[in-house]
Amino acid sequence: xxxxxxxxxxxxxxxxxxxxxxxxxxxxxxxxxxxxxxxxxxxxxxxxxxxxxxxxxxxxxxxxxxxxxxxxxxxxxxxxxxxxxxxxxxxxxxxxxxxxxxxxxxxxxxxxxxxxxxxxxxxxxxxxxxxxxxxxxxxxxxxxxxxxxxxxxxxxxxxxxxxxxxxxxxxxxxxxxxxxxxxxxxxxxxxxxxxxxxxxxxxxxxxxxxxxxxxxxxxxxxxxxxxxxxxxxxxxxxxxxxxxxxxxxxxxxxxxxxxxxxxxxxxxxxxxxxxxxxxxxxxxxxxxxxxxxxxxxxxxxxxxxxxxxxxxxxxxxxxxxxxxxxxxxxxxxxxxxxxxxxxxxxxxxxxxxxxxxxxxxxxxxxxxxxxxxxxxxxxxxxxxxxxxxxxxxxxxxxxxxxxxxxxxxxxxxxxxxxxxxxxxxxxxxxxxxxxxxxxxxxxxxxxxxxxxxxxxxxxxxxxxxxxxxxxxxxxxxxxxxxxxxxxxxxxxxxxxxxxxxxxxxxxxxxxxxxxxxxxxxxxxxxxxxxxxxxxxxxxxxxxxxxxxxxxxxxxxxxxxxxxxxxxxxxxxxxxxxxxxxxxxxxxxxxxxxxx
Amino acid sequence: xxxxxxxxxxxxxxxxxxxxxxxxxxxxxxxxxxxxxxxxxxxxxxxxxxxxxxxxxxxxxxxxxxxxxxxxxxxxxxxxxxxxxxxxxxxxxxxxxxxxxxxxxxxxxxxxxxxxxxxxxxxxxxxxxxxxxxxxxxxxxxxxxxxxxxxxxxxxxxxxxxxxxxxxxxxxxxxxxxxxxxxxxxxxxxxxxxxxxxxxxxxxxxxxxxxxxxxxxxxxxxxxxxxxxxxxxxxxxxxxxxxxxxxxxxxxxx
Numbered sequence: 001x002x003x004x005x006x007x008x009x010x011x012x013x014x015x016x017x018x019x020x021x022x023x024x025x026x027x028x029x030x031x032x033x034x035x036x037x038x039x040x041x042x043x044x045x046x047x048x049x050x051x052x053x054x055x056x057x058x059x060x061x062x063x064x065x066x067x068x069x070x071x072x073x074x075x076x077x078x079x080x081x082x083x084x085x086x087x088x089x090x091x092x093x094x095x096x097x098x099x100x101x102x103x104x105x106x107x108x109x110x111x112x113x114x115x116x117x118x119x120x121x122x123x124x125x126x127x128x129x130x131x132x133x134x135x136x137x138x139x140x141x142x143x144x145x146x147x148x149x150x151x152x153x154x155x156x157x158x159x160x161x162x163x164x165x166x167x168x169x170x171x172x173x174x175x176x177x178x179x180x181x182x183x184x185x186x187x188x189x190x191x192x193x194x195x196x197x198x199x200x201x202x203x204x205x206x207x208x209x210x211x212x213x214x215x216x217x218x219x220x221x222x223x224x225x226x227x228x229x230x231x232x233x234x235x236x237x238x239x240x241x242x243x244x245x246x247x248x249x250x251x252x253x254x255x256x257x258x259x260x261x262x263x264x265x266x267x268x269x270x271x272x273x274x275x276x277x278x279x280x281x282x283x284x285x286x287x288x289x290x291x292x293x294x295x296x297x298x299x300x301x302x303x304x305x306x307x308x309x310x311x312x313x314x315x316x317x318x319x320x321x322x323x324x325x326x327x328x329x330x331x332x333x334x335x336x337x338x339x340x341x342x343x344x345x346x347x348x349x350x351x352x353x354x355x356x357x358x359x360x361x362x363x364x365x366x367x368x369x370x371x372x373x374x375x376x377x378x379x380x381x382x383x384x385x386x387x388x389x390x391x392x393x394x395x396x397x398x399x400x401x402x403x404x405x406x407x408x409x410x411x412x413x414x415x416x417x418x419x420x421x422x423x424x425x426x427x428x429x430x431x432x433x434x435x436x437x438x439x440x441x442x443x444x445x446x447x448x449x450x451x452x453x454x455x456x457x458x459x460x461x462x463x464x465x466x467x468x469x470x471x472x473x474x475x476x477x478x479x480x481x482x483x484x485x486x487x488x489x490x491x492x493x494x495x496x497x498x499x500x501x502x503x504x505x506x507x508x509x510x511x512x513x514x515x516x517x518x519x520x521x522x523x524x525x526x527x528x529x530x531x532x533x534x535x536x537x538x539x540x541x542x543x544x545x546x547x548x549x550x551x552x553x554x555x556x557x558x559x560x561x562x563x564x565x566x567x568x569x570x571x572x573x574x575x576x577x578x579x580x581x582x583x584x585x586x587x588x589x590x591x592x593x594x595x
Numbered sequence: 596x597x598x599x600x601x602x603x604x605x606x607x608x609x610x611x612x613x614x615x616x617x618x619x620x621x622x623x624x625x626x627x628x629x630x631x632x633x634x635x636x637x638x639x640x641x642x643x644x645x646x647x648x649x650x651x652x653x654x655x656x657x658x659x660x661x662x663x664x665x666x667x668x669x670x671x672x673x674x675x676x677x678x679x680x681x682x683x684x685x686x687x688x689x690x691x692x693x694x695x696x697x698x699x700x701x702x703x704x705x706x707x708x709x710x711x712x713x714x715x716x717x718x719x720x721x722x723x724x725x726x727x728x729x730x731x732x733x734x735x736x737x738x739x740x741x742x743x744x745x746x747x748x749x750x751x752x753x754x755x756x757x758x759x760x761x762x763x764x765x766x767x768x769x770x771x772x773x774x775x776x777x778x779x780x781x782x783x784x785x786x787x788x789x790x791x792x793x794x795x796x797x798x799x800x801x802x803x804x805x806x807x808x809x810x811x812x813x814x815x816x817x818x819x820x821x822x823x824x825x826x827x828x829x830x831x832x833x834x835x836x837x838x839x840x841x842x843x844x845x846x847x848x849x
Binding site: 495496498499501502503504505506509513514517518 | 650651652671672673674677678679681684685686687688689690698699702703704750
């Protein structure tokens with residue numbers, strides 16, 4: 001029988017003219033650079049039967065193509081952020097005295113308010129969350145518990161603009177509670193604006209988030225500890241002191257840091273609920289400096305301050321070991337072996353109900369107000385249709401980009417981790433790993449402001465709008481997308497790496513045959529999540545939007561500004577539902593993967 | 596010469612040094628061409644590391660890996676004349692049996708008629724005819740390892756590395772698989788390095804034994820000497836026999 005070999009085996013020897021003798025063992029290191037003779041190394045060997053030369057191709061000792069992809073992804077991110085910084089520096093250098101003199105009392109007041117509202121928001125979110133989480137963990141089984149926890153995941157999925165409208169629909173001057181609040185205070189209810197509005201909206205977002213994170217910390221306590229507590233007859237006080245307290249205390253710095261970070265970079269809420277210069281944060285002041293006052297020097301000063309502020313906070317966060325992307329998936333609640341007293345149960349129930357009312361209120365108000373709008377007319381409006389189309393196209397592009405970026409970084413990180421043999425992590429691996437999360441230090445408004453200043457010299461700022469919106473949102477969604485993609489890729493690589501190396505499956509073949517089938521679902525998760533994030537965003541578009549270039553959130557803001565409140569409420573309902581759908585689809589896709 | 600055109604190739608580790616974290620390894624050994632060598636030793640003694648060095652999954656810090664007299668220390672795993680079967684994860688779980696075997700012929704799965712014929716013959720030979728379209732999860736543990744062996748057949752390389760591939764199978768199934776390996780070896784004559792914890796397995800098919808201890812080769816010799824009880828003392832201790840008698844016998848109350 002003839003052998004069925006279409007091509008000669010790659011290791012086949014072929015005689016070649018004798019080359020210079022190479023004696024002794026050549027030290028071989030992990031990533032030795034391949035010789036430059038066209039990818040082939042000529043090895044020589046002395047054998048008893050004479051000298052024979054072999055040609056051995058070296059595909060994978062050369063740089064892994066996955067690392068190249070990762071470098072490209074990092075380059076894209078670097079250009080986006082670096083370009084913004086260059087724009088800021090150039091604008092600052094062009095008007096140095098202006099930028100310096102922009103550090104005036106007004107700017108200091110804005111900075112102080114930024115920190116103050118973030119600190120208050122954190123306190124008001126985290127403190128109650130501690131007790132709500134404890135209440136939920138003390139009762140691992142009751143009717144509606146799962147529903148409550150799912151409801152607590154909703155604010156995370158809602159665009160800030162929609163939440164702000166929900167808060168206004170409830171507590172605003174013409175809100176559902178205005179009548180009650182007027183008679184309670186004895187005055188005409190002025191509506192919730194300024195600091196109180198910002199705080200309510202921030203707590204609406206972060207109380208449920210912190211609750212879920214604390215609950216996760218409590219549920220991570222080993223079941224045996226609960227068994228032990230019950231066996232030793234510990235009362236609720238002892239349990240809190242010895243078990244719950246330490247678990248919560250450990251999670252507290254990370255969670256507070258995360259919430260503080262979210263509040264310090266909050267833009268949309270402050271823009272819509274701040275209601276004036278008295279309650280303005282740095283981000284909103286940047287926006288106003290560029291869009292209304294057109295004062296580049298001030299914008300530069302504000303941006304520099306904002307970057308310094310977030311950098312400090314993020315450094316502290318990293319020290320605390322916080323996860324800036326905030327996990328929201330909950331494990332199964334472990335059984336508790338102690339039964340709380342009747343009074344304790346009543347207290348817990350009251351806590352949970354109050355938190356539930358607080359979180360559900362704005363959501364219900366959004367739905368109610370949205371349904372009062374003339375949805376049929378809205379949907380038929382040409383400007384709404386155009387904005388919706390723009391939003392969908394930009395969010396789609398942005399989500400694809402986020403998925404590709406996260407995949408490239410996950411692949412590069414894995415390839416680099418595999419090729420290293422000591423514990424010390426090279427800088428490139430650090431960049432593809434934790435480094436990617438640091439894009440969150442540079443808020444979208446800051447990137448947008450930098451490019452806005454750079455582009456104004458190069459022609460139309462508004463012409464660049466689609467590129468800016470898609471690119472910035474993609475990079476902002478990337479750390480979250482990585483969360484979905486990286487574990488799946490690492491697990492698949494764990495199983496397939498040696499096999500693929502042995503069979504010579506690399507590059508495109510590897511992606512097509514090996515990685516894509518495994519990564520389809522996590523990539524879809526990353527895509528849906530990034531799309532939701534991008535759809536609801538009102539950061540970059542606030543700077544770059546114009547009459548000819550409107551997304552749904554931008555249109556919504558415009559309708560709010562022209563007091564067409566019903567229209568705004570209707571649009572908010574539509575936008576909120578679409579984003580919710582996407583986030584829950586992302587969640588479903590992610591869960592079925594592990595099932 | 597066997598029907599496939601080439602017999603096994605000699606494998607030599609020439610003063611190979613390697614370290615991983617705290618553990619350091621130093622191997623200096625020659626494995627004769629066309630023979631089956633059992634690689635044995637306690638956990639952590641470096642059995643799998645030795646195979647990984649030959650396969651190219653690990654690169655020596657110094658020294659050379661020679662296959663058929665050629666220094667392959669710098670060659671990628673795919674470029675070496677070597678096939679390896681692992682204890683698990685030998686198959687891509689989302690690809691059918693046929694495609695898993697086909698990857699041994701073409702890493703892009705672009706298969707010619709000849710390739711298809713070879714794949715089908717290999718599946719026949721390993722007793723998998725009729726199961727071409729199945730996914731790995733629809734196969735038993737033994738069948739999955741048969742697929743891996745079918746791929747070894749279509750790859751047709753002169754060195755075969757077996758890293759405890761049958762460790763998770765029951766005794767009867769393991770015996771079947773060893774028989775299959777022995778039969779394939781009879782037909783192809785490839786050099787086989789076989790890591791195993793089971794003395795019976797080594798005794799059944801191996802010609803030679805290489806015994807490792809603490810990251811270095813402690814003893815080598817003919818399998819029949821090792822198992823006749825005249826092997827080195829360290830080996831006797833490892834398999835639990837002293838003076839040629841099993842410890843079980845010695846422990847029996849009299």
